[in-house]
Amino acid sequence: MNAVEAVELRKRFISYERIGLIRRRKTIANALNGVSLNVKWGEVYGLLGPNGAGKTTTVKILSTLLIPDSGFARINGFDVVKEAKKVRGIIGLVLYPDKGFYSRLSGFENLVYFGRLYGLSRGKAEERARELLRLVNLDWAANRPYEEYSLGMRARLSIARALIHDPPVVFLDEPTIGLDPVSSRSIRDLIKGLKREGRAVLLTSHNLWEVEEVCDRVGIIGSGKVLMEGSPRDIKDRLGLRYVIEIEIEGDSKGKVIRVETTDPVAELKRIMNEIEGNGLRISRMRVNEPSLEEAYIRVVSG
């Protein structure tokens, strides 16, 4: 049985916008138009897509916080609508990495409280909170109030909360959004740890480069549909994403620049370096440009 199984999820939001004093305009957003995906045990699945693609909506449906208009989803075989309570007990959730805790309470108190809500005894919750604060490298700030935490610390505390009841399935909605490179790296390391422990992880992001190393599989979501699915490598190939390597050779009066497009920058760089050194030349300047994901998304979304 798959850890997570979603079949043809559809969700439409109706909202009212005020125009003028009393008149309202009805707006309809078709957030999901038939999302199907599954996540296996011990797998990290990355759901990738631009803003508004339907990532958060999908995560909320899978975590029982939204009821789909049609389609269904099961977590470890439990239906997210009909068996919501059972599902809640076996999933961990990161929704907003920058908020979601009591600001006057310490990181430790916050974790213990949520542990209690997940049914842990006080002793067990405290033990687990200490353990997790160590894991996410926040033990030094355990007794500081949450309001004093930096963004990176908050994101790590969110992950700790998601694990407080040791859930086999974990949903992370853009856990690295707004984080500096060092903090993002520590989050990715945590995610790799979850995978090693055999948990099923669903991760969303709008940035493929950030998550490609931790994901076993990625799905590209656009306009509420999974448009493409495969290993990160496979996806990069199919998206036709090419890095641009620019190398300037030293000593050459004209400032000779080599420009190469490639899908595999590491191998390509090695090859070029060998060639340059073999010819007894030196590099004066070098630049590697990541391909633009937005363009690739647009290509995929518009078919």
Added chain:
Amino acid sequence: MRLRDWLSLFWAIMLNELRIIAREPGGLVILLLMPYLVAGGMAFMASFFTRVSGIDFIREFIGFEVVMVSMIMVQTGARFISEERSGGRLEHLIATPVSMYIILFATSIVMVIVNISAYLVASLPVIYGVFGVIGLLRLIPTLVIMFIGLMPLYGIGLALAGVVVRLRDVDALMNVVTALLSVLSGATYPIYILPRWVDAVVVALPMYQMYQTALGIVMGSGVTGLIYGLAASTVAYLALGVFTYGRVERGMLKGGVK
């Protein structure tokens, strides 16, 4: 889950709420001093026209106590929901296996206890000053009345919490509710000055029932049939609250927490 686990969970939620309140500076002091200021001010103004007796002061004082405590109680559920929502915690609370009813109820009990303690502390000196020791003894059953009276108010609050989930602006709604409550409490002025139908509404609301019953006990004049009204209110308004909130939570899961 066994009863012991339930109680332990309930206690954990209460403790968490207490901790948060305790770290909120200033709130309790205002709660304690407000009835003195208002009742004192009224008595001062009235003293230009007539001689104000201790009894009149107590009537005003308890009236304002009831109004204050009621307002806080009615707002508790709605404020809780809106604060949890803006803090990004509401969905995380819903995502736990614990029902929101339990969380709301436990946090409200904390507010009840805090409010009743404030009522007690604020009333002690006045009641002692006017009635002496016997007054203090009479204060004890009024605590029970307050405790019961706050339950239907919690029910009304729960229904309001439901409305709040759909609205963006909580404060605007709360201002309206506060104004309505202080008029409809009938606790700060004689209600016979109101039109008959408003009169009927006032009598059907828990504030007035609570006020009259508590006042009767403190004055030593005994309780009236309103105490049955209070019991009926408790059941009716709690049921209304639970029903409304349930519908709203379902609506929230359909439309998304905004």
